[in-house]
Amino acid sequence: MSTTPKTNELIEQLEKKFSNLGQDLNVHLEGLLHSKPITYWDYIQTDALLNLQIQRTNLPDEMVFIMYHQVNELLFKMILWEIEQVAFKKNLDAPFFSSKLMRISRYFDMLTSSFNIMKEGMEAEQYMKFRTTLTPASGFQSAQYRKIEFASTELINLIDKRFRDNIDRNTPYEHALEHLYWQAAGKDYKTGKKSQLLKAFEEKYRVEFVDFTETYNKKNLYTKFKTLPDEVKNDSALINAMRDYDYTVNITWVMAHYDAANYYLSGGDSSKIVEATGGSEWTKYMHPKYQKRIFFPSLWSKDEIENWGANI
Numbered sequence: 210m211s212t213t214p215k216t217n218e219l220i221e222q223l224e225k226k227f228s229n230l231g232q233d234l235n236v237h238l239e240g241l242l243h244s245k246p247i248t249y250w251d252y253i254q255t256d257a258l259l260n261l262q263i264q265r266t267n268l269p270d271e272m273v274f275i276m277y278h279q280v281n282e283l284l285f286k287m288i289l290w291e292i293e294q295v296a297f298k299k300n301l302d303a304p305f306f307s308s309k310l311m312r313i314s315r316y317f318d319m320l321t322s323s324f325n326i327m328k329e330g331m332e333a334e335q336y337m338k339f340r341t342t343l344t345p346a347s348g349f350q351s352a353q354y355r356k357i358e359f360a361s362t363e364l365i366n367l368i369d370k371r372f373r374d375n376i377d378r379n380t381p382y383e384h385a386l387e388h389l390y391w392q393a394a395g396k397d398y399k400t401g402k403k404s405q406l407l408k409a410f411e412e413k414y415r416v417e418f419v420d421f422t423e424t425y426n427k428k429n430l431y432t433k434f435k436t437l438p439d440e441v442k443n444d445s446a447l448i449n450a451m452r453d454y455d456y457t458v459n460i461t462w463v464m465a466h467y468d469a470a471n472y473y474l475s476g477g478d479s480s481k482i483v484e485a486t487g488g489s490e491w492t493k494y495m496h497p498k499y500q501k502r503i504f505f506p507s508l509w510s511k512d513e514i515e516n517w518g519a520n521i
């Protein structure tokens with residue numbers, strides 16, 4: 210094969226790249242002679258991925274449960290990936306911000322609509338059996354879900370609604386974490402005692418969460434938005450994308466999850482509601498009208514905030 214001007218141009222660029230790194234281009238070219246051709250399975254790591262489904266029982270629908278949670282975790286990772294790009298973007302503008310938010314909302318739409326897979330995809334009878342082997346674990350312990358929240362808004366908006374007005378906004382991260390809304394799922398407020406669900410979660414992730422919240426303190430989506438120049442902040446497409454994201458996560462997804470939980474834990478009959486594997490008072494805890502979790506409160510009217518999740 211004879212070299213073309215394109216080949217020479219590429220060699221020149223490679224020479225430049227490797228000399229900048231203090232490397233010899235010839236060694237890298239020789240390496241190409243020995244490297245294996247890429248395959249789909251090596252690149253996507255299918256063998257590793259498909260060996261991560263380990264059941265605790267022999268009930269076939271437990272496999273659906275495990276895999277569906279794993280699919281969720283992969284999508285959570287995609288969401289965090291997009292948020293990170295907004296957080297660390299220099300000269301952030303409205304089109305970039307909106308397009309990333311719309312991507313994230315589409316991922317959440319997928320998670321929401323696919324809850325039907327979960328809702329109708331497992332036999333309730335099988336679920337009631339294999340769930341007993343999962344106590345006291347719960348999706349509550351998904352660290353990525355919490356990171357999505359930390360990266361989306363200021364900590365004050367994740368503080369339990371009962372303490373939100375009185376807590377000092379400059380309180381240390383460790384102290385703020387003690388008052389986050391989700392403590393209510395794992396804490397007896399009369400005795401202050403934490404459940405095993407919460408203790409295990411905090412033991413594993415507390416340090417990581419403190420570090421993560423510090424990183425996103427000034428880089429979370431809400432603070433990023435608020436510090437934009439006025440003309441960018443007033444961009445209607447951006448405002449719509451922010452509102453859409455807030456609603457999709459904090460009402461639509463939450464309600465789809467709530468409906469699935471209700472289906473499995475009550476079998477459609479609220480007098481038969483059973484305790485969750487994580488042990489929370491979940492019927493109250495999980496409904497958006499009680500939690501009033503809102504990432505971007507300044508983008509909603511007083512009325513909209515008061516009625517958050519009330520009409521569904």
Ligand code: HEM
Nearest residue numbers: 278281347348349351354391470473485486487488489491
């Ligand atoms: C049969 C399906 C499911 C049921 C019955 C269910 C039930 C529950 C319940 C009752 C809680 C409250 C905490 C507790 O006491 O355990 C909870 C929390 C949670 N679950 Fe699920 N869940 C299901 C599927 C999922 C899936 C597929 C995910 C995705 C990873 C998930 C993620 C979460 C998260 C992030 C929380 C914490 C939410 C919050 O603090 O507001 N769940 N779940």
